[in-house]
Amino acid sequence: MxxxxxxxxxxxxxxxxxxxxxxxxxxxxxxxxxxxxxxxxxxxxxxxxxxxxxxxxxxxxxxxxxxxxxxxxxxxxxxxxxxxxxxxxxxxxxxxxxxxxxxxxxxxxxxxxxxxxxxxxxxxxxxGEETQLAGVLAAQPGYGGLVCLPGTHCKWAELQEGRVIAFRTFMTGELYALLSQSSVLRHSLLPDADSSDAWDNNVFVDAARHAFDHPEQVWAELFGLRAQGLLQGQTAANGRACLSGLLIGAELAAARTLWQGRKITLVGNIGLPGLYLEALHALDIEVRALNTQRTTLDGLKQVFDLVVTDNRS
Amino acid sequence: MxxxxxxxxxxxxxxxxxxxxxxxxxxxxxxxxxxxxxxxxxxxxxxxxxxxxxxxxxxxxxxxxxxxxxxxxxxxxxxxxxxxxxxxxxxxxxxxxxxxxxxxxxxxxxxxxxxxxxxxxxxxxxxGEETQLAGVLAAQPGYGGLVCLPGTHCKWAELQEGRVIAFRTFMTGELYALLSQSSVLRHSLLPDADSSDAWDNNVFVDAARHAFDHPEQVWAELFGLRAQGLLQGQTAANGRACLSGLLIGAELAAARTLWQGRKITLVGNIGLPGLYLEALHALDIEVRALNTQRTTLDGLKQVFDLVVTDNRS
CATH class of the missing domain: 3.30.420.300 (2-keto-3-deoxy-galactonokinase, substrate binding domain)
Structure with a gap:
């Protein structure tokens, strides 16, 4: 042992x-x-x-x-x-x-x-996200409002009095992966081996703002990322920042009926959740960000405590 | 010989x-x-x-x-x-x-x-589509209005006095292929080998109408096609009809600023163009449909005539 x-x-x-x-x-x-x-x-x-x-x-x-x-x-x-x-x-x-x-x-x-x-x-x-929602409640007992859990499939869940009232899934992360790696856009978005161009946060934020204001127009704008690469020398990194901004901005607009007038807690603060945080800040939407792993671990601890209590009773 | x-x-x-x-x-x-x-x-x-x-x-x-x-x-x-x-x-x-x-x-x-x-x-x-636009002008000399050319990448082009004024590309066909075959939705949308369920045009038209009225909400509704398969026994064929309707309806809404108040000519009347025709009819949008191959051949004939004239002059 x-x-x-x-x-x-x-x-x-x-x-x-x-x-x-x-x-x-x-x-x-x-x-x-x-x-x-x-x-x-x-x-x-x-x-x-x-x-x-x-x-x-x-x-x-x-x-x-x-x-x-x-x-x-x-x-x-x-x-x-x-x-x-x-x-x-x-x-x-x-x-x-x-x-x-x-x-x-x-x-x-x-x-x-x-x-x-x-x-x-x-x-x-x-x-999996239900466990993180329990972790949110552990970190903020009695929390009422929306919880945004970014990922391949981003979830928006409404919590009230310790219960999950409703939720909605957005395929934003998977759409980004499919469009940037498997669609015609890949010719303009995949990094060149010899390219050193870096992510420009202004490009991301501008795209997110635009899409938030005109989410229905994003359907018309995706192919432009290919054309801007062909005609205007847009770098692959800027193309990816723009695609990411368009998709996250459109999601925030489509989720508006869920979060408007409510508190928002974001699970995560770096990587993909960091982009959501960036976009929400740019749109002056107030949000509290929690650590992803901490939230999952808090949630699993809640389950363990329930199991221990249950076995004792 | x-x-x-x-x-x-x-x-x-x-x-x-x-x-x-x-x-x-x-x-x-x-x-x-x-x-x-x-x-x-x-x-x-x-x-x-x-x-x-x-x-x-x-x-x-x-x-x-x-x-x-x-x-x-x-x-x-x-x-x-x-x-x-x-x-x-x-x-x-x-x-x-x-x-x-x-x-x-x-x-x-x-x-x-x-x-x-x-x-x-x-x-x-x-x-390629420029040749079809020439074919549209051959079939309808002096045509002024929009031309919709469905395909993997659908083009909407405005013609006036024999010229192309502006155009816009929509990735609708490619999005449909990626989402139905390569995303998580494939688990609910790919046909079963032993399934005999057929495309329901009402499902397609209802989805197209809904998306046309709420194009910004389609971002929130894609994952529902997976969940409806898991929870409510939605057939794969109905899932595909719904996805197709959502994407085409969203495109028609996003293209509205282009076509509203103008004539529309659709290149094609069966297959994918047939779905656009169906959706436009359901939305009471007037449209004239041309045969795809005929339009391409008319356009290529226009080029040949220009070449012959040019060689003679």
Whole structure:
């Protein structure tokens, strides 16, 4: 038994489509160790989940006890480890009675998967972000307002009195990837090997402002990114900044009916969430930004606390 | 010499990104034969264009004379047979002095490539559609109004007094392909092998109407096509009809400032152009539809007539 296993009380897991992240944690929520791998849920058959997890967390296990693993994200999808039925909104982001125990061979493991949320009108689903919403509530108890969770599929969720009232998913991150890497725009947007041109934040902000004011016109403006490359020597970096601004600006406009007149909390402050923060600031929209990993870890701790309480009662 | 070569005066070529089409024609524009292949411009290096063309049209050539080939489309692109500089609008769709002669090895060939059009503000380009615009003017001499040319990249062009005044490109066709085949939506939109569900035109028209009225909301509604498949058993065919309607409806709304209060001519009446026709009818927008191939052939005939006149003068 390793020294670290002595003090590890449970394991928090965020199982995304493309990454698997695990944290060894103490009972009070402290982080003892962190590991991750590229064994995302999208590439695994159901029987491959346990080996993928063991490969990462084996050193944390001891034969004397069954260690509880709390996993959120795509492990609970239909093609995941075990399908975990959605909880439908309005509801609390997490409920201990809806956790699903995954089948395991290794007797040192007890794996509980957090269910995602669904909404019937308009039809929508999330898996993983419900745990971050619980983390937002942990950081801001009683928070009422919107939460924006940027990602490949950005979610906007409304919280009131500890419950998720409604939410909406935007494909902005995936649209950006498809347009910049797989569409005709790639000829003007993919970085040249010998190019050293850098992202210009003014280009991003101007595009976001424009799209926010005229979201319906963005449909007419995408191809212009190719033409500006061909005719006006627009650099690839400026093309990408402009595309990103157009798509995020259009999203903020389309989400306006959700957030207008309400508080906004943004989960994340660098990378893609950093761009949302930049755009929101440029539009004079007030927002509080939280750390992404902290929010996920706070949410998983909420689940663990619920499980402990439930086992005691 | 084959019999057919005796009466062939010239060859019309439409060299798209993915297809090569050629027509053997008489001086008066009649069609004697038609051939095509999958040797689109996107897959060819410059030196491969002549062999690809010869493979198709060799039987039409005779050693006694140099046969004129008029080619429109991507053969004139930067990565095509020979780069053919754009004519910038406002201008006539075709001008004989801007045709570019492609380098050939075979002395039986004289290949003239039609230049595309460019626009500086907003930046835009077209290659191939300028020939169809000339075809529209041949079918409707003196036509003033908008011309809509659906395709992977749909073009809306304004014609006045024989000139192209302005135009705009929409990536609607490519967005549809990317979203339905390469995004997360594919899980709900790709046809099942064992599925027999059919396209429902009402679903398409309802989505087009909705998007036309709320184009800015379409950004918020794309992911719903995945969720409706997961939660509400929406069929893949209905998902595709809805996506197509949303994107075409959003395009018609974004193009509104171009077409409102003007005549509209649509190039094409089946396949993708047929969907535009359907959506325009549903929105009570008056439109005249022309046959796509006829329009291209009329346009190429206009070039040939200009060349003949030019050689005589």
């Amino acid at each position: 390793s020294d670290s296993a002595l003090s590890i009380d449970w394991i928090a897991v965020d199982w995304g489509s493309t990454r698997l992240r695990a944290w060894a944690r103490s009972r009070d929520g402290g982080i003892l160790q962190r590991v991750d791998s590229a064994q995302g849920a999208a590439g695994l058959a159901p029987e491959q989940f346990e080996p993928a997890l063991l490969e990462l967390v084996e050193p944390w296990l001891t034969p004397e006890k069954r260690t509880t693993v709390i996993a959120c994200g795509m492990a609970g999808a239909r093609q995941g480890w075990i399908e975990t039925p959605y909880s439908s909104v309005p509801c609390r982001p997490l409920s201990v009675e809806r956790l699903v125990e995954a089948p395991v061979v290794d007797s040192r493991l007890r794996v509980l998967i957090v269910p995602g949320l669904s909404q019937s009108r308009p039809a929508d689903v999330m898996r | 084959s019999d057919s070569a005796l009466s062939i005066d010239w060859i019309a070529v439409d060299w798209g990104s993915t297809r090569l089409r050629a027509w053997a024609r008489s001086r008066d524009g009649g069609i004697l034969q038609r051939v095509d292949s999958a040797q689109g411009a996107a897959g060819l290096a410059p030196e491969q264009f002549e062999p690809a063309l010869l493979e198709l049209v060799e039987p039409w050539l005779t050693p006694e004379k140099r046969t004129t080939v008029i080619a429109c489309g991507m053969a004139g692109a930067r990565q095509g047979w020979i780069e053919t500089p754009y004519s910038s609008v406002p201008c006539r769709p075709l001008s004989v002095e801007r045709l570019v002669e492609a380098p050939v090895v075979d002395s039986r060939l004289r290949v003239l490539i039609v230049p595309g059009l460019s626009q500086s503000r907003p930046a835009d380009v077209m290659r």
